[in-house]
Amino acid sequence: MNAVPRKVAVIGLGIMGLPMAVNLLKAGHPVTGFNRSQGKIDQLVSAGGVGASGTAEAVKDADVIITMVPDSPDIEAVVSGPDGVFANARKGAYWVDCSTIRPDVSVQLAAAARKAGIKALDAPVSGGETGAIEGNLSIMVGGETADVEAVRPVLEAIGSTVVHVGPSGSGQTVKATNQLIVAGTIELLAEALVFLEAHSVDTQAAIKVLAGGLAGSRVLDRKAASMIARKFEPGFRVDLHHKDLGIVTAAAREAGVAIPLGAMAAQLMGAVRAQGHGSLDHSALMLLVERLSGRSAS
Amino acid sequence: MNAVPRKVAVIGLGIMGLPMAVNLLKAGHPVTGFNRSQGKIDQLVSAGGVGASGTAEAVKDADVIITMVPDSPDIEAVVSGPDGVFANARKGAYWVDCSTIRPDVSVQLAAAARKAGIKALDAPVSGGETGAIEGNLSIMVGGETADVEAVRPVLEAIGSTVVHVGPSGSGQTVKATNQLIVAGTIELLAEALVFLEAHSVDTQAAIKVLAGGLAGSRVLDRKAASMIARKFEPGFRVDLHHKDLGIVTAAAREAGVAIPLGAMAAQLMGAVRAQGHGSLDHSALMLLVERLSGRSAS
Secondary structure (H helix, E strand, C coil): CCCCCCCEEEECCCCCHHHHHHHHHHCCCCEEEECCCHHHHHHHHHCCCEECCCHHHHHCCCCEEEECCCCHHHHHHHHCCCCCHHHHCCCCCEEEECCCCCHHHHHHHHHHHHHCCCEEEECCEECHHHHHHHCCEEEEEECCHHHHHHHHHHHCCCEEEEEEEECCCHHHHHHHHHHHHHHHHHHHHHHHHHHHHHCCCCHHHHHHHHHCCCCCEHHHHHHHHHHHCCCCCCCCEHHHHHHHHHHHHHHHHHHCCCCHHHHHHHHHHHHHHHHHHCCCEHHHHHHHHHHHCCCCCC | CCCCCCCEEEECCCCCHHHHHHHHHHCCCCEEEECCCHHHHHHHHHCCCEECCCHHHHHCCCCEEEECCCCHHHHHHHHCCCCCHHHHCCCCCEEEECCCCCHHHHHHHHHHHHHCCCEEEECCEECHHHHHHHCCEEEEEECCHHHHHHHHHHHCCCEEEEEEEECCCHHHHHHHHHHHHHHHHHHHHHHHHHHHHHCCCCHHHHHHHHHHCCCCEHHHHHHHHHHHCCCCCCCCEHHHHHHHHHHHHHHHHHHCCCCHHHHHHHHHHHHHHHHHHCCCEHHHHHHHHHHHCCCCCC
16 A cells, blocks of 8 residues: 555444554554453554544544444544544544444534534445455445545545545435345345245255346355355344444435335344344344244244 | 257247347357247347247257246247147257246146156246346256256356256246345335435445445346436336246245245335336336335326
8 A cells, every 4th residue: 555644543443443443554554543442442552553542532633533333322422522523633634434324413413523623524334344354345435525535545445445425424325225225135135045945945056046147246145155054143233234224214214215125124124133133143134034934943 | 169069949039038049059059949920030040040930840850949938828838739849859858948937837847848758957047138148147957967967068058157956946946036136136226226316315426336335236237327317128027027026926925935025026016017117127116116205207
């Protein structure tokens, strides 16, 4: 990587944030990080980063501040208050929120950032833990064009597809559709696999031929084998996808758009969670299809 | 292609069958074809094939008989009766049905073929008109292993992915899941696109970034641009996909498998058809999402 080094702060060193921070370090950017649990900070330090005692210390000298937290209330807590990003970042710094949150909250927070003299982008990602580790996330960016281009070299250290999709909030809107499509595609694959198993078809052979035709998808490539093996370690947890589908259905309602399959997928994800599988990978939708079909082992 | 030439008969020279026959000719196999409309036979002859006056004449000297017709009753008509495949094919010939029909009918017809001394395979395809023209169809084959291997060189002239998925009928079962996944994936994409348009997001940019992440699919790659442009020329007609989804839902019922998203997709495909769009491409599901969302031009 030949990008000009930028001082980067990363707030939220979880399943996604930590490998993203590590890839920023690998690309030559100094990274200061903060996380609520010290263990993750220690892992960042082991990788060559600097640990901070709080958000304020992490962001005070940063050129680019990346936040990666689970939900809208979490990000509001990180940016607001006396220890928050807005009160402590340099004027002119870039705040890039990679969290998946409600588009309307994203728009409000970007406006608040601008009032504090901070440039704001929403930049949620797709590609999961594997994409975060491999540095080939898809990043959907909302905000001003000049700001997107200014931080592009930094984003390209963590993602292979970095696309400016519109003004503030647009990144979150596109991420919402990503989550709609992914949930629905996993559910369709789960239904297909249970159907094939019920008909005693060779599912491995079936997957190979399905992948070669119009039914092929990244979900099929990445999830089918583990679903057949009933391995549901996350990956991306049902709890988080359930949260995201709440965003999708609310945003569709607000826009007056009917999303019959997306809404059904949201219901099914909620049902998987209600059955106690919230901490499994979202491909655990298959457990629900099995249960609905009387083919559940449990 | 270096395959040993086999005398091939192709019954059904439609949107799929004709380009498949042409690719067989290109691979060096002599092809005799029959179709109800003479125009298609003339096109086959122009490409170097031989036209027949009926099924009986087409199949009488063939090593391999390929049928490609729309539905279960059509194939029953082609194979049965004094002018049909079973009464006229050589003993030991291979009958390869590339039509998409009910798995149970496929099993019955294969048994009838064996009684007539004919080796039967079900070999439905995925990849659409483009795949048929380019010779890179995905072919899901049900039947005896030895029979599959015997005709594999012929199938490889029309498809790039040829997979033996199980005994007679298995090809149709896998094709049913293919059609479930494809219909659902198109509908999810349609919902996503209408959602993005309602939020005034740059759909071209959004597609680029969605394609790079876990939401990526062959449907998105092949259909998104034409859906955004509202171009719905087939391709694969709503009428045919509606027929296929009837097969899927019936087969799921028989196996006691719940397919909530597949069943919803079947309902929506039926609704698009009921609104008079049966002859459009299946991506016309988008017209229904628009109508449900009050965003229809008409």
